[in-house]
Amino acid sequence: MNKAVVMNxxxxxxxxxxxxxxxxxxLTLHQxxxxxxxxxxxxxxxxxxxxxxxxxxxxSGEVDxxxxxxxxxxxxxxxxxxKKVGYLFQGGALYDSMSVRENLFFPIxxxxxxxxxxxxxxxxxxxxxxxxxxxxxxxxxSELSGGMKKRVALARTLILKPEIxxxxxxxxxxxxxxxxxxxxxxxxxxxxxxxxxxxITHDMKCARIAxxxxxxxxxxxxxxxxxxxxxxxxxxxxxxxxFI
Ligand SMILES: Nc1ncnc2c1ncn2[C@@H]1O[C@H](COP(=O)(O)OP(=O)(O)OP(=O)(O)O)[C@@H](O)[C@H]1O
Ligand SMILES: [Mg+2]
Numbered sequence: 001m002n003k004a005v006v007m008n009x010x011x012x013x014x015x016x017x018x019x020x021x022x023x024x025x026x027l028t029l030h031q032x033x034x035x036x037x038x039x040x041x042x043x044x045x046x047x048x049x050x051x052x053x054x055x056x057x058x059x060s061g062e063v064d065x066x067x068x069x070x071x072x073x074x075x076x077x078x079x080x081x082x083k084k085v086g087y088l089f090q091g092g093a094l095y096d097s098m099s100v101r102e103n104l105f106f107p108i109x110x111x112x113x114x115x116x117x118x119x120x121x122x123x124x125x126x127x128x129x130x131x132x133x134x135x136x137x138x139x140x141x142s143e144l145s146g147g148m149k150k151r152v153a154l155a156r157t158l159i160l161k162p163e164i165x166x167x168x169x170x171x172x173x174x175x176x177x178x179x180x181x182x183x184x185x186x187x188x189x190x191x192x193x194x195x196x197x198x199x200i201t202h203d204m205k206c207a208r209i210a211x212x213x214x215x216x217x218x219x220x221x222x223x224x225x226x227x228x229x230x231x232x233x234x235x236x237x238x239x240x241x242x243f244i
Contacts, residue, residue: 003030006164006196007052012061014044014051021047022058023220029164029196034186036207036228037200038242039217045200046090048217049166053085054078066163083111086162088153090169090200094141101137104128104156113160127155130192131185147178154185158193165189165197171206183209204228204243216242 007029014022021044029035037045050056052063054070063070065081073081094103104124107113115123128134131151141149150170157165170186171179183206189195201207207214208228215222216231216239224231224239232243 003032005029006031006066007198008062008064009052010062012048012051012063013059014047014056015059020220022051022061024061025217025221026061027198027215027222029198031196032190032194033213034190034197034199034211036211036214037198037217038202038207038214041202043217044220045217046168049087049168049198049200052166053082053087055087079111083113083160084163086157086160086165086195088157088165088167088170090172094149094152094156096141098141099137100128100133100139100141100144100152103141103152104159107156107160111160115161123159127158128152130158130189131155146173147182150174150182151185154189158189161193163195165195167197167199167201169200169202171201171203176205179203180205180209182206186210204232 005028010026011024012022012026013024025048039045047056051058058071066084068077068081070081101124104127105120108120108123118126124137125134128137131154133148133151133155136144136148136152144152167186171182174182186199187210190197199210211228213225213227214231215225231239234240
């Protein structure tokens with residue numbers, strides 16, 4: 001049986017002045033799928049996922065997320081969608097003046113999130129346990145390594161029990177071993193939270209470990225899609241070069 005579609009993006013356009021970034025791009029994400037997006041720096045990968053949750057307003061196109069028409073919905077509906085779509089920002093972006101606990105509490109307070117079974121402290125514990133960092137709850141971000149910060153940022157995303165996660169460069173700045181661990185963690189999170197994800201990455205090890213399919217973005221659209229093995233063995237040198 002075909003898996004349900006959880007996100008459908010069609011003919012999305014976005015320009016900044018005369019700088020045309022998205023030129024009718026589209027994608028479909030299925031329940032349980034981890035979709036990789038690869039492309040040159042500055043090509044518009046981050047702009048694309050920001051447009052999907054309207055952190056940037058696209059110029060035109062269609063975005064359907066979990067049955068909601070995102071570009072037409074009102075602010076209440078948009079807030080509901082943003083609760084269901086976790087966003088792991090490029091760079092992690094923890095609040096440096098807040099402890100790990102306070103960082104994790106922040107989205108709960110902002111969205112007035114309530115879980116049927118767990119109180120706030122238990123939610124914080126659960127999401128830190130999911131990323132293997134339970135003992136960091138009282139630490140400040142300055143006391144954490146780069147890999148630990150990524151894990152806490154991921155825990156902060158998980159705390160609202162998202163149905164979809166958008167990962168923007170989840171392994172940049174990490175050594176190969178730690179980046180492998182984060183990539184494995186992305187797979188574990190999918191099992192545990194039953195999520196579908198978009199994973200933007202330059203890190204081909206991450207793409208190999210964590211994705212089912214990869215789309216290559218170029219000049220405002222997706223040029224080609226395939227599995228890691230398919231794309232790394234393609235005849236097209238320009239595509240293969242990403243996989244070196
Ligand atoms: N808010 C903005 N205002 C104006 N231009 C922007 C804005 N956000 C992004 N851009 C431009 O859009 C283009 C694509 O940026 P984007 O951040 O999506 O690239 P990227 O593919 O994510 O690159 P990287 O791999 O380096 O993260 C760049 O030229 C950037 O300068
Ligand atoms: Mg980017």
